[in-house]
Amino acid sequence: MTDYAQEQQDEIEAIQSIYPEEYEEISTDPTCFSVFVQTEDYEDDTDVGAACTLQFTYTPTYPDEVPLVEITNYENITDEDDVEELQQLLLQQAEENVGMVMVFTLVSALQDLLHERIEKKKEEEEQIRSRKKEQEEAAEMARFEGTRVNIETFMSWKQKFDEERRLQKEKKVDTTIKLGKLTGKELFMRDVTLNESDIQFLDDGEDEGVTIDESLFEDLDDLDIED
Template sequence: MGKEEQVEEREVLDSIFPDEITDISETEYRITIKLNLPEVEDVDADSPENDEVAMILHVKYPEAYPDEAPALDLSPANSGASHPRFSVAADKEYLLRHLDDTIQENLGMAMVFALVTELTEAAEQLVAERRAETQRAHEEVLRAAEREENKKFHGTPVTPETFLQWREGFLKEMEELRAREEEERLAELKKARVKEPVKLTGRQLWERGLVGKIDEGEDDEPLADQVDKLKLEA
């Protein structure tokens, strides 16, 4: 019963994967699985981000298959080279374990096509999640840079602490300003109290009888100097 089902499944798989399946023996073969990934835009032409991603699923039937699970293994399809978002060596354990539920659900039936489908979707989902995480990290870097740039155009956010600090500095500045203004006002008053000697006109000197006190020996002196002497003597 198991042998007939194995041969029948193998024939069906030949029609589904004519170029991807390779026999190793009557009960063992391998299938090359190529992932269908959306192309990433805005990357360099030589970037491996858009390289083809492929892996090889090794299938070996036990005698009781399909009542017993097949032996499965994974290997790279391109001599060990890995994609930036996918590596058979690193992801094999997760992907094979991911097939456990599909195997249990299909015991007693041909299951290899279901396993290939589930394996392909799981690998594509891994790549998609990693690309999304990389994009989120890139966007966060851009947002952080934008926040730093915006700090140049915004003042310090007002908080109770920053307001009290500003208020203290403002009051201190106003007090210093008032003190300077008071010093200047007092200096002006002091200057106003110092009166210059009153300069008498010729008429006032005559009326006060000071003209005759001018010393005749001082005729050669300028009149203004003689007047100053008279004011001092007065």
């Protein structure tokens, strides 16, 4: 005949020695205790790692039947689907180990499951960061590439460019006029009367006569000038 009480007591002593800080006694009748389970990278009061409390209540014929198992106090596991999946997987592990003491097995299995969930969460976050980075890089490349050129876009650009050049030239001419800084050519083109100024000067010279100083030629005979 199986001595269930002795098997249960022996397992509790083993669990206390393996998890001295994580073990907590809740009651002796029925026998109920909890084990704090955490991932290796877990840090209290941070979002690093994950943890929870695994509570066991022995039935009178445990380990020949599944004990009452409850997962509480989740740390960094807020998704309800993850919580439900952990509970189902843990129950499956318990049923597979009926007939043997199983607290250590269930604690280890839960620890592995928590680790898997954390790694999955890290991968998802990394994928999100990677997609965001790719989108930012694509946007930056598009900014440098600008609009792809075809006949329609080129003609549209050239029309705008020519119009801007024309407006700039008109603005430059108007500014020059306002400042009174026309070039000689611009003055000539704008005032046609200027092309008669030299002729007027010559005509004025004929009317008044040209005075010649004859004394300048008196000593020409003394110069040795060849014919």
